[in-house]
Amino acid sequence: MxxxxxxxxxxxxxxxxxxxxxxxxxxxxxxxxxxxxxxxxxxxxxxxxxxxxxxxxxxxxxxxxxxxxxxxxxxxxxxxxxxxxxxxxxxxxxxxxxxxxxxxxxxxxxxxxxxxxxxxxMEKLLKEQSIRELNKNCSIKLHDFSEFDLNFYRGIKQEGYDVMSKMEMIYRYCVDYSMDFREDSPSMLFYGKTGLGKTFLSSCIAKYLIEQGYTVFFGSIIKFFRQLEDEQFGRKEGNSFEIISDADLVILDDLGSEFKTSFTESKLYEILNERMNSGKPVIVSTNIDVTELDKKYNERIVSRLVSFTTVEFMGNDIRQEIRRLGR
Ligand SMILES: [Zn+2]
Structure with missing residues (x-):
């Protein structure tokens, strides 16, 4: 590489x-x-x-x-x-x-x-450094599982669910996923409205696994595609595509926020396809409801995304809850 x-x-x-x-x-x-x-x-x-x-x-x-x-x-x-x-x-x-x-x-x-x-x-160090640089370029703050606060979901009922117990299950699932992580762990699709903790829990998984010595790419999809375009058109040095192909886990945050072009669409397909073929996991989070994905993406992309373990996030926007609870 x-x-x-x-x-x-x-x-x-x-x-x-x-x-x-x-x-x-x-x-x-x-x-x-x-x-x-x-x-x-x-x-x-x-x-x-x-x-x-x-x-x-x-x-x-x-x-x-x-x-x-x-x-x-x-x-x-x-x-x-x-x-x-x-x-x-x-x-x-x-x-x-x-x-x-x-x-x-x-x-x-x-x-x-x-x-x-x-x-x-030396090879291991080069990989770690490359992914660290890429993570910095596509930066999202990392969090610890211990910071996750279920109280934001307390007392909320949605679609017949007690949201707090549903979110507690998701939290436990993410902790177990991290602790039992293997190179062929399942891929996941986190979906649900803005501000329900998708990015937060993804960042906890990333932090935990990085601390265990895994190579994890965790970045916002907008920034990642910008980086790929800059490299493609010679505005920046780098080989981000190869780096993420090689990573133990790839987390693409906020699918659907990117400006869609034929370039981003073909790259997205390539990434998902590549990860599936190599059997390595990817976690994608999106605000788009799983039933609406086909309105935004072509069938080849959607068929890959829906083959992942889908995890629906529920609740109220945590930023609004923070204000409501006066924190
Ligand atoms: Zn050596």
């Missing part, structure tokens, strides 16, 4: 920070051992000077065979000292690798690349 320069810069910065942290923490552990276990420390330091010994063999101009034999002996000596140090550390109740580097990624030793190839840890 192509990434933007800023995604590379951010990922490389994190990689450098990880490496520096591994070095600093090791230096601190060495200092601790120097103070607490001087005999282990001096043995450890003698091993390091064996390392320098190797350099001096290389630089000493002895014959190649001689040098090879000396290096081999030094390496063996080094290895046996390392084992002794490990054993001593263990006997003093320390982990045996206490004086070694503890890298975030042991595959590439926090370099990001191994044998000229990008390491999986």
């Amino acid at each position: 192509r990434y933007t320069k800023s995604a590379y810069d951010a990922a490389e910065q994190i990689m450098q920070d990880r490496l520096r942290k591994a070095e600093e923490e090791r230096a601190e552990r060495i200092e601790e051992i120097r103070q607490k276990l001087p005999e282990v420390y001096s043995l450890f330091m003698s091993m390091r000077s064996v390392g320098y010994g190797m350099l001096s063999v290389i630089g000493s101009g002895v014959g190649r065979e001689d040098a090879r034999a000396k290096m081999k002996a030094l390496r063996e000596q080094n290895e046996s000292t390392r084992e002794t140090v490990r054993g001593m550390l263990r006997s003093f109740g320390y982990p045996e690798d206490y004086l070694e580097y503890h890298y975030f990624c042991s595959t590439c030793s926090d370099r990001g690349y191994k044998e000229g190839k990008r390491c999986g840890c």
Whole structure:
């Protein structure tokens, strides 16, 4: 996948920070051992000077065979000292690798690349950075499930439903959805009038999953299409379409608010189709009633949307409730 320069810069910065942290923490552990276990420390330091010994063999101009034999002996000596140090550390109740580097990624030793190839840890960072940039461009505030307040739905009856218990079920469903999230979790269509908590609960799902390490795109559909158009017509750098195709979860907020063109319609179809084919979930929220979708979108789009788990939100506009309850 192509990434933007800023995604590379951010990922490389994190990689450098990880490496520096591994070095600093090791230096601190060495200092601790120097103070607490001087005999282990001096043995450890003698091993390091064996390392320098190797350099001096290389630089000493002895014959190649001689040098090879000396290096081999030094390496063996080094290895046996390392084992002794490990054993001593263990006997003093320390982990045996206490004086070694503890890298975030042991595959590439926090370099990001191994044998000229990008390491999986670097790839993961690039994906995370890309989606973070895209989320910033299509920004919606994230919320926590604990902020959800069922009191806004108290005492309201609609279509024979007690709205508060219906919304409590939806809330529980969203919490369970997040906790049991898998790459092939079902897609959902949140529908209902403005101000009933669709965006809020979507943002709770997004926040929870981002904290669990999933890549989640969560954005307003207007801003996302604007971003796609800017990239399409060369006004901005980026590959947002690829980024969201790759994300574990895509949340498109406020379907129907976008200015509809053949571009937005074909992109919307492509996204929904792509997600369905890959089996990865998408959550779409809309103010359009599910029975009215076909008035705004073509049949191919509607057939995909209605195949999702549909979740109807009820109640009164929360912004009005806030005023009514004087909060
Ligand atoms: Zn790595």
